[in-house]
Amino acid sequence: MIKDQDFxxxxxVPGPTKxxxxxxxxxxxxxxxxxxxxxxxxxxxxxxxxxAKRAKTVYSIxxxxxxxxxxxxxxxxxxxxxxxxxxxGNGFEALDKIEKFDLLVIGGSGGKLPLLIExxxxxxxxxxxxxxxxxxxxxxAEAISSLDKLSLKPDVVNVSISKGEIxxxxxxxxxxNPITIISAQKGI
Ligand code: SAH
Numbered sequence: 001m002i003k004d005q006d007f008x009x010x011x012x013v014p015g016p017t018k019x020x021x022x023x024x025x026x027x028x029x030x031x032x033x034x035x036x037x038x039x040x041x042x043x044x045x046x047x048x049x050x051x052a053k054r055a056k057t058v059y060s061i062x063x064x065x066x067x068x069x070x071x072x073x074x075x076x077x078x079x080x081x082x083x084x085x086x087x088x089g090n091g092f093e094a095l096d097k098i099e100k101f102d103l104l105v106i107g108g109s110g111g112k113l114p115l116l117i118e119x120x121x122x123x124x125x126x127x128x129x130x131x132x133x134x135x136x137x138x139x140x141a142e143a144i145s146s147l148d149k150l151s152l153k154p155d156v157v158n159v160s161i162s163k164g165e166i167x168x169x170x171x172x173x174x175x176x177n178p179i180t181i182i183s184a185q186k187g188i
Contacts, residue, residue: 001019001023001026002016002019002046002049002050002078003019004018004019007044007045007046007049007074008044008070008074008077010067012064013044013064013066013067013070014043015044015045015046015067016045016046016047017043017107017133018161018176018179020159020161021133021159022046022047024157024159024181025047025050025105025131025133025181026050026051026054028131028155028157028181029103029105029129029131029183030129031051031054031055031103032055033055034055034056034102035054035055035056035101035102036055036056036058036100036102037055037057037058037059037101037102037103037104038059038061038095038098038101038103038104038105038120039058039059039060039061039105039107040061040062040091040094040105040106040107040120041062041067041106041108041109042060042062042067042068042107043062043067043070043107043108044067044070044074045060045070045072045074047105048074048075048084048086049074049075049078049080051103051105052080052083052084053080055083055102057084057085058083058084058085059084059087059098060086061087061089061091062088062108063088063089063090063091063108065088068087068088072086090110090112091106091108091109091112091116092116095116095123098123099123100124100125101123102125102127102128102129103130104123104128104131105131105133106120106130106133109139113132113139113146114149117132117143117147117150118146118149121150121152121186124186125186126186126187127185127186128185128187129186130152130183130186131181131182132181133179133181133182134181134182135177135178135179139180140180140182143182144156147182147184152184152185154182154183154184155183157180158178158179158180158181159181160175160176160177160178161175161176162175163176
Protein backbone atom coordinates (compact mmCIF):
# COMPACT_ATOMS: atom_id res chain seq x y z
CA MET A 1 0.00 0.00 0.00
CA ILE A 2 1.17 3.50 -0.78
CA LYS A 3 1.60 5.63 2.35
CA ASP A 4 -0.92 8.48 2.76
CA GLN A 5 1.81 11.10 2.94
CA ASP A 6 3.40 9.89 -0.32
CA PHE A 7 0.47 10.99 -2.49
CA UNK A 8 0.66 14.34 -4.29
CA UNK A 9 -2.15 16.41 -2.76
CA UNK A 10 -4.30 19.31 -3.93
CA UNK A 11 -6.24 21.30 -1.29
CA UNK A 12 -9.35 21.27 -3.54
CA VAL A 13 -9.42 17.51 -3.83
CA PRO A 14 -10.50 15.01 -1.15
CA GLY A 15 -8.50 11.86 -0.46
CA PRO A 16 -6.51 9.81 -0.58
CA THR A 17 -8.64 7.19 1.15
CA LYS A 18 -6.55 6.35 4.23
CA UNK A 19 -4.08 3.50 3.88
CA UNK A 20 -5.81 1.12 6.30
CA UNK A 21 -9.18 1.77 4.65
CA UNK A 22 -7.62 1.11 1.23
CA UNK A 23 -6.43 -2.25 2.62
CA UNK A 24 -9.99 -3.21 3.55
CA UNK A 25 -11.45 -1.99 0.25
CA UNK A 26 -8.90 -3.99 -1.73
CA UNK A 27 -9.58 -7.13 0.36
CA UNK A 28 -13.35 -6.81 0.14
CA UNK A 29 -13.20 -6.11 -3.60
CA UNK A 30 -11.57 -9.47 -4.30
CA UNK A 31 -9.80 -7.77 -7.24
CA UNK A 32 -8.12 -10.16 -9.68
CA UNK A 33 -5.43 -9.54 -12.33
CA UNK A 34 -7.93 -9.86 -15.22
CA UNK A 35 -10.47 -7.45 -13.77
CA UNK A 36 -11.75 -4.28 -15.36
CA UNK A 37 -12.39 -1.72 -12.62
CA UNK A 38 -14.41 1.51 -12.70
CA UNK A 39 -13.59 4.02 -9.95
CA UNK A 40 -16.23 6.75 -9.78
CA UNK A 41 -15.01 9.74 -7.77
CA UNK A 42 -11.30 9.00 -8.02
CA UNK A 43 -10.34 12.13 -6.03
CA UNK A 44 -6.61 12.06 -5.29
CA UNK A 45 -6.31 8.61 -6.87
CA UNK A 46 -5.91 6.73 -3.59
CA UNK A 47 -8.01 3.77 -4.68
CA UNK A 48 -7.29 4.12 -8.41
CA UNK A 49 -3.56 3.57 -7.82
CA UNK A 50 -4.12 0.50 -5.66
CA UNK A 51 -6.44 -1.03 -8.26
CA ALA A 52 -4.05 -0.11 -11.09
CA LYS A 53 -1.41 -2.28 -9.40
CA ARG A 54 -3.76 -5.27 -9.12
CA ALA A 55 -6.22 -5.19 -12.05
CA LYS A 56 -6.03 -5.32 -15.85
CA THR A 57 -7.68 -1.96 -16.60
CA VAL A 58 -8.98 0.89 -14.47
CA TYR A 59 -11.35 3.65 -15.60
CA SER A 60 -11.07 6.56 -13.16
CA ILE A 61 -13.79 9.16 -13.28
CA UNK A 62 -14.20 12.45 -11.45
CA UNK A 63 -16.37 15.48 -11.99
CA UNK A 64 -13.71 17.82 -10.56
CA UNK A 65 -10.95 18.75 -13.04
CA UNK A 66 -8.51 19.23 -10.15
CA UNK A 67 -9.13 15.64 -9.07
CA UNK A 68 -8.42 14.42 -12.61
CA UNK A 69 -5.14 16.35 -12.63
CA UNK A 70 -4.14 15.09 -9.17
CA UNK A 71 -4.95 11.47 -10.02
CA UNK A 72 -2.88 11.76 -13.20
CA UNK A 73 0.06 13.23 -11.26
CA UNK A 74 -0.06 10.37 -8.76
CA UNK A 75 -0.31 7.75 -11.51
CA UNK A 76 2.76 9.26 -13.14
CA UNK A 77 4.65 9.41 -9.85
CA UNK A 78 4.20 5.65 -9.44
CA UNK A 79 4.53 4.67 -13.13
CA UNK A 80 0.95 3.37 -13.24
CA UNK A 81 -0.40 5.24 -16.26
CA UNK A 82 -0.40 2.29 -18.69
CA UNK A 83 -3.59 0.52 -17.66
CA UNK A 84 -5.59 3.50 -16.38
CA UNK A 85 -7.94 5.71 -18.38
CA UNK A 86 -8.78 8.90 -16.53
CA UNK A 87 -12.11 10.45 -17.52
CA UNK A 88 -13.32 13.90 -16.48
CA GLY A 89 -17.07 14.04 -16.02
CA ASN A 90 -20.12 12.88 -14.19
CA GLY A 91 -19.94 9.21 -13.26
CA PHE A 92 -23.45 8.55 -14.49
CA GLU A 93 -22.72 9.81 -18.00
CA ALA A 94 -19.18 8.42 -18.11
CA LEU A 95 -20.57 4.92 -17.57
CA ASP A 96 -22.08 5.11 -21.08
CA LYS A 97 -18.58 5.16 -22.57
CA ILE A 98 -17.50 1.97 -20.83
CA GLU A 99 -18.42 -1.57 -21.87
CA LYS A 100 -18.83 -4.32 -19.27
CA PHE A 101 -16.64 -4.40 -16.17
CA ASP A 102 -15.96 -6.55 -13.10
CA LEU A 103 -15.70 -4.07 -10.29
CA LEU A 104 -17.52 -0.80 -9.65
CA VAL A 105 -16.06 1.38 -6.90
CA ILE A 106 -18.08 4.43 -5.89
CA GLY A 107 -16.35 7.02 -3.71
CA GLY A 108 -18.44 10.01 -4.79
CA SER A 109 -21.81 10.27 -6.47
CA GLY A 110 -23.04 13.84 -6.07
CA GLY A 111 -26.46 12.72 -4.82
CA LYS A 112 -27.02 10.26 -7.65
CA LEU A 113 -26.04 7.07 -5.89
CA PRO A 114 -29.21 5.00 -6.59
CA LEU A 115 -29.00 5.82 -10.32
CA LEU A 116 -25.28 5.05 -10.41
CA ILE A 117 -25.74 1.71 -8.67
CA GLU A 118 -28.58 0.70 -10.99
CA UNK A 119 -26.74 1.68 -14.16
CA UNK A 120 -23.47 0.19 -12.92
CA UNK A 121 -25.18 -3.08 -11.98
CA UNK A 122 -26.48 -3.50 -15.54
CA UNK A 123 -22.96 -3.17 -16.91
CA UNK A 124 -21.39 -5.47 -14.35
CA UNK A 125 -20.21 -8.89 -15.51
CA UNK A 126 -21.70 -11.86 -13.71
CA UNK A 127 -19.96 -12.31 -10.33
CA UNK A 128 -18.91 -8.66 -10.60
CA UNK A 129 -18.78 -6.59 -7.44
CA UNK A 130 -19.93 -3.14 -6.33
CA UNK A 131 -18.15 -1.31 -3.51
CA UNK A 132 -19.34 1.96 -2.01
CA UNK A 133 -17.23 3.91 0.47
CA UNK A 134 -19.45 6.23 2.50
CA UNK A 135 -18.76 8.89 5.09
CA UNK A 136 -22.40 10.00 5.38
CA UNK A 137 -25.12 7.92 7.05
CA UNK A 138 -27.49 8.92 4.25
CA UNK A 139 -25.10 7.47 1.67
CA UNK A 140 -25.01 4.16 3.56
CA ALA A 141 -28.79 3.99 3.71
CA GLU A 142 -29.11 4.85 0.01
CA ALA A 143 -26.51 2.27 -0.97
CA ILE A 144 -28.16 -0.49 1.07
CA SER A 145 -31.67 0.23 -0.23
CA SER A 146 -30.45 0.53 -3.85
CA LEU A 147 -28.67 -2.82 -3.58
CA ASP A 148 -31.73 -4.34 -1.94
CA LYS A 149 -33.86 -3.28 -4.93
CA LEU A 150 -31.47 -5.30 -7.08
CA SER A 151 -31.89 -8.25 -4.67
CA LEU A 152 -28.28 -7.94 -3.56
CA LYS A 153 -27.37 -8.56 0.08
CA PRO A 154 -24.50 -6.24 0.89
CA ASP A 155 -21.66 -6.76 3.31
CA VAL A 156 -21.58 -3.60 5.45
CA VAL A 157 -18.50 -2.73 7.50
CA ASN A 158 -17.92 0.43 9.49
CA VAL A 159 -14.35 1.13 10.52
CA SER A 160 -12.85 3.71 12.82
CA ILE A 161 -9.09 3.73 12.51
CA SER A 162 -6.86 5.32 15.11
CA LYS A 163 -3.20 5.79 14.34
CA GLY A 164 -0.40 6.14 16.83
CA GLU A 165 1.55 9.37 16.89
CA ILE A 166 4.84 8.79 18.61
CA UNK A 167 6.21 11.56 20.81
CA UNK A 168 8.71 11.76 23.65
CA UNK A 169 5.91 11.17 26.17
CA UNK A 170 4.59 8.09 24.42
CA UNK A 171 2.34 6.98 21.61
CA UNK A 172 -0.90 8.87 21.34
CA UNK A 173 -3.72 7.32 19.33
CA UNK A 174 -5.29 9.86 16.99
CA UNK A 175 -8.79 9.00 15.73
CA UNK A 176 -9.79 9.28 12.10
CA ASN A 177 -13.29 9.68 10.74
CA PRO A 178 -15.33 6.49 10.61
CA ILE A 179 -16.05 5.19 7.13
CA THR A 180 -18.49 2.56 5.93
CA ILE A 181 -17.57 0.09 3.21
CA ILE A 182 -20.55 -1.51 1.50
CA SER A 183 -19.88 -4.32 -0.91
CA ALA A 184 -22.05 -6.70 -2.91
CA GLN A 185 -21.60 -9.31 -5.60
CA LYS A 186 -23.79 -9.79 -8.66
CA GLY A 187 -25.20 -13.25 -9.08
CA ILE A 188 -24.79 -14.34 -5.47
N1 SAH B 1 -11.42 7.52 -3.37
C1 SAH B 1 -10.75 8.80 -3.53
C2 SAH B 1 -11.42 9.92 -2.78
C3 SAH B 1 -12.83 10.17 -3.24
S1 SAH B 1 -13.48 11.72 -2.73
C4 SAH B 1 -9.27 8.66 -3.11
O1 SAH B 1 -8.90 7.64 -2.52
O2 SAH B 1 -8.47 9.55 -3.40
C5 SAH B 1 -14.93 11.79 -3.69
C6 SAH B 1 -14.76 12.31 -5.13
O3 SAH B 1 -15.98 12.07 -5.82
C7 SAH B 1 -14.48 13.81 -5.24
O4 SAH B 1 -13.25 14.04 -5.88
C8 SAH B 1 -15.67 14.33 -6.08
O5 SAH B 1 -15.29 15.33 -7.02
C9 SAH B 1 -16.13 13.08 -6.79
N2 SAH B 1 -17.53 13.07 -7.26
C10 SAH B 1 -18.63 13.46 -6.56
N3 SAH B 1 -19.74 13.29 -7.31
C11 SAH B 1 -19.34 12.76 -8.51
C12 SAH B 1 -20.03 12.36 -9.69
N4 SAH B 1 -21.35 12.45 -9.81
N5 SAH B 1 -19.30 11.86 -10.72
C13 SAH B 1 -17.96 11.77 -10.62
N6 SAH B 1 -17.26 12.14 -9.52
C14 SAH B 1 -17.93 12.63 -8.48
